[in-house]
Each structure stands twice: as structure tokens, then as C-alpha cells.
Amino acid sequence: MQVLQTVLLVATVVAGCSEFRLNSDRSVLSARTMDFQIDLDSTVEIIPRGTLVEEPIVKDCPDCADYAWTTTYGYVGFNMFGVNVATDGLNEAGLSAAWLYLVGTEYPVVNASDPRPVVTSLITYILGNFASVNDVRRGLRDVQVAEFDPVLGSLFSHGAHESSYPLHVAVHDAAGHSLVIEFLNGTMHLYDNPNGVMTNAPPLTTHLATLKAKGVDTIPGGYDSIARFQRLSALNHYATQAYDANTSYSVSTPEQADVSLALHLIDTVTIPEPAQAHGDATQYSVVRDHTRKKLYFKSTENQVLRTIDLGHIDFNDPSTRKSLPVTFGKWFVDVTQDALASSVRSIDMPPRSMVIAKLHGLAQQTSQLHANLDTLPSYVHPDRTVASFLMGAVVGLACAVVGVVCYRAYRHRLENHSKEYVHLA
Structure with missing residues (x-):
């Protein structure tokens, strides 16, 4: 028990990623940081309906049968290592799913006699098959969820030498419902998450108990998982307080105001490279607009906000399957000529x-x-x-x-x- 506590304590320092659903009565938005020690070589990719997906190999199960399926919903996902294995994304129904690190994760053992197929690319599976949190709850009963073999990373990335990928999942839908999926003691647990915040170890129930004890009136500093969870929960609690009306600095549409607020909050848990001793550096950040079906992202050294509007994509067209690196685009906006032309x-x-x-x-x-x-x-x-x-x-x-x-x-x-x-x- 003492060894486990020590492992979890260390995990709060070395493992990154933060995620939350914005506390807003206007629309449904969520955001996350992708923090990791190894280079994920992330791309943002359009995946049309009807795309064939082959499930990755299963850890400790070389005899697991092949399993392929086709996407019901089109989505825009953030893939790792240039392979169609999503770590995050938003689908055309307004459903998002995201992997975050959770030391202490213990996946279920694959049951060879169970006729249900084995799924390891869980984010891809959720984005491609479900439209709501309730759909996810029902749909995951039909599959066995297992850990993908970490050798997958070493096949596609020279810097990936992880022995395991202990992960939990945050899901949000367009109705504002939030779900967390964790694998503890070999069992899959599904929790409603009205607080909407998720970081890393310890498990969600422990975070919520700590939050209940400490409240939201104190905003802690630091980059460890507990501090990030408390900070996001506290700031998000007061997110509905608007700026003063008729001020020069808050002239915006409701959409711009919502996205800007989500960025302000997620930036409070962004981990810069010099702070890597306190946790994994942030590789990119994402804001998902579940109401308007838009995805916003910026990378660690390209802070210009870029967006993909899912409403402008024909997901029935297989030729729309395209990808971009998360670093794509200019990193600044030159307004010199605009300033010179101003009256x-x-x-x-x-x-x-x-x-x-x-x-x-x-x-x-x-x-x-x-x-x-x-x-x-x-x-x-x-x-x-x-x-x-x-x-x-x-x-x-x-x-x-x-x-x-x-x-x-x-x-x-x-x-x-x-x-x-x-x-x-």
C-alpha cells in the first residue's frame, strides 16, 4: 500500500494533461492540454464516415484476433505517430473524447472465450461510433476494452520507449453531459462528471473528494495533477461571471467570448518547456465547441489560434480525409500595413x-x-x-x-x- 501511494505521489508530478468542460449557460465547450514526455508527432486529421479502422495490437495478447470496423460518424481527430489512432477529437454529433495519463491504471484482462471484439484504440472507437454520453455507456458493453501494445509507439517513433500507456478517458457531448472512463483493478469504471474537470492521478473519485473538502475559494499554484485539478475547478466555478459591460476590452460575439474564456482557463495549466521538471511539457492545446461543431488548436510554439469547422466538411466524401501537423500555419499576424493604413x-x-x-x-x-x-x-x-x-x-x-x-x-x-x-x- 505504501509503495502504491508513493507511485501515485510521483505520478502527480511527472504526468501531464488537463481537461475540462467550460461552465457556461450559453453553449457547450471543452478544452485540454496535451502534455507528454515523448514526441507524439501529432497531426489533426479529418476522418470521413465509412472509414475502415483496424484496431492496434493488444498488449500481452499476441493471439488476439484481428478486428476492423467502419466509422458511423465523421470526426476531426488528433492522431499520434502519424497513425490513425486518435488521442483526442470532436465528431460531427458534437461528441468529444480524450485520452489522459493515469498512473495506477490496470486494464481488464482479455477473455479469449468472450465473443465480443477487443478494442484498444478507444478514442477512435468512441468518436467514430457514438453521438452522446449515453451512447458511449451503452456501446462499450458490446466490446472488450484493452491496452494497446506500447511497441506500437516504437514502430512509428524512435523516441517512444514506453513500457505501458496507463490512460483514462474524458467524454463530453453536445448536451453538456460529461463522462470519465477509468480502468482500476482490472475493471472498467464509468463515472458521470458534473464538475467537468479531469487531470491525472489520483483517480477521479479521489480528486472530487479533495475538491469537496477544500472547496473552490482557493486557487493553488503548481503544475502537479492535484493542483491543476483544483485550479481548473475553482476558476471554472466562477466562469459565468461576465466582464464589465461596455468596456473596450470585451467587445466580442458570444462565440468569441466563450472560446476566449476557455483559452484563458486552459492556459493556466499549460506547462512550458522550462518547467518540465515539474511535469511533461505541453505539446498543444485544444478547444472544442460542441454547440457550433468547431475545433480550435494551437501548438506550444505556434500560439496563433487555428480552427476547423466541422460544419463545412462533407463527411460522406472519402476524399476529405486529409491531415495537418498541429504546428501548421503562421505563428504571428503582421499588422504593419494595417497600422499604416489606419485613419x-x-x-x-x-x-x-x-x-x-x-x-x-x-x-x-x-x-x-x-x-x-x-x-x-x-x-x-x-x-x-x-x-x-x-x-x-x-x-x-x-x-x-x-x-x-x-x-x-x-x-x-x-x-x-x-x-x-x-x-x-
Whole structure:
């Protein structure tokens, strides 16, 4: 028992990946980081309906029979090692599935006498066959889920020398339901996850018990699995609090606001390369829009957000099966020419003396108003309603006067010094 606890403690430090469903009453979004020590050589690939999928080889089962199936739903997946084995993705029904690392995982032993086929590429299987969390629950009864042989990685990647891939699965659907699949003590466990957050070890039930004990009022730092789970849970709890209305920094559509918020949260658990001693570095991040059927992604050194709109893909067309590396695209947006072509510019400040003189005049007017207010009948004084109204009017007038002074000074200086006419809308 003590050895197991030590292993799990170490696992919280060395294993990465974080995943959550955004707490939003407008639409359903989820996001994740892909953190791993080995290079997954990830690609984002369009998989049409009717694509034939051969299941990977099974660990410790060289005699397991071949099993192939065809996709019912088209999807966009993130494949590893350039092979059609998805680690993450979103399908046309708005269902997502994601693998995350979970030390302590113990997969079921394959039963040779069981007529059910053996599935090892679980994310691919979920994305290609199911439309909802309930579909996943029902559909997984018809197969045996096993671990794929880690030799698969070494066949396609020189840097992959893992002896095991202990993984658990996060699933979200377009209705906002979340499911976690874990393999513990040789048994598959399926949990509803209304909290919507998943990281790594320990198992989900332990994370939820810790969250219940600690609450969401404390936001921990650190990159270990427990800290990332607590941090995402706390930040996500308050995600429905909107920015102040009518501000210059929050002018967006609801879609942009939702995606931006998901990015803000997932960025709090992104692990940079220099912090790799505290966990696996983040290779890429994903935001999934289950409502609008869009997938957004960015890689560790290409932070420009890219998107694939599943609604614009004909999943009945086999020729749409195409892939891109997660690093694809320009890593910056050059706006030099846009800046040079802009007709907008700031207003120059007038001399200090002009502003001070005007403010001095306003101060004298305010002082006189105070004196006049003190002569009002005594019945007004208890709540100062009239006085409060008049003071508000004075403050508003003062702000307007300062604005006019700045504007007139600006126009005067332009006419006398630059001889340039600038029309201000």
C-alpha cells in the first residue's frame, strides 16, 4: 500500500494533461492540454464516415484476433505517430473524447472465450461510433476494452520507449453531459462528471473528494495533477461571471467570448518547456465547441489560434480525409500595413496650464455650489437627495468641460503648428 501511494505521489508530478468542460449557460465547450514526455508527432486529421479502422495490437495478447470496423460518424481527430489512432477529437454529433495519463491504471484482462471484439484504440472507437454520453455507456458493453501494445509507439517513433500507456478517458457531448472512463483493478469504471474537470492521478473519485473538502475559494499554484485539478475547478466555478459591460476590452460575439474564456482557463495549466521538471511539457492545446461543431488548436510554439469547422466538411466524401501537423500555419499576424493604413489616431494633450486653469475655475464654481447647498431648507439635509443630484450634475459637467478644453486645444494646435486638418468623428 505504501509503495502504491508513493507511485501515485510521483505520478502527480511527472504526468501531464488537463481537461475540462467550460461552465457556461450559453453553449457547450471543452478544452485540454496535451502534455507528454515523448514526441507524439501529432497531426489533426479529418476522418470521413465509412472509414475502415483496424484496431492496434493488444498488449500481452499476441493471439488476439484481428478486428476492423467502419466509422458511423465523421470526426476531426488528433492522431499520434502519424497513425490513425486518435488521442483526442470532436465528431460531427458534437461528441468529444480524450485520452489522459493515469498512473495506477490496470486494464481488464482479455477473455479469449468472450465473443465480443477487443478494442484498444478507444478514442477512435468512441468518436467514430457514438453521438452522446449515453451512447458511449451503452456501446462499450458490446466490446472488450484493452491496452494497446506500447511497441506500437516504437514502430512509428524512435523516441517512444514506453513500457505501458496507463490512460483514462474524458467524454463530453453536445448536451453538456460529461463522462470519465477509468480502468482500476482490472475493471472498467464509468463515472458521470458534473464538475467537468479531469487531470491525472489520483483517480477521479479521489480528486472530487479533495475538491469537496477544500472547496473552490482557493486557487493553488503548481503544475502537479492535484493542483491543476483544483485550479481548473475553482476558476471554472466562477466562469459565468461576465466582464464589465461596455468596456473596450470585451467587445466580442458570444462565440468569441466563450472560446476566449476557455483559452484563458486552459492556459493556466499549460506547462512550458522550462518547467518540465515539474511535469511533461505541453505539446498543444485544444478547444472544442460542441454547440457550433468547431475545433480550435494551437501548438506550444505556434500560439496563433487555428480552427476547423466541422460544419463545412462533407463527411460522406472519402476524399476529405486529409491531415495537418498541429504546428501548421503562421505563428504571428503582421499588422504593419494595417497600422499604416489606419485613419485613427490619439488626441494630443493640451498644455498643463490650460487644463489647470480650467480645473481651477471649476473648483471655484463647485465651492460656491457647496455654499448654496448649505442654505437649503433643513428638511432636505437628512438624506441630501437634492444635494447628491446636484453634485452629480456638477461632476458630469466638469468632465464634459475638460473634454471640450482638450478637444479645442487639440484643434488649435493642429491648425497653428502642423497646418493639418484631421476630422474627428
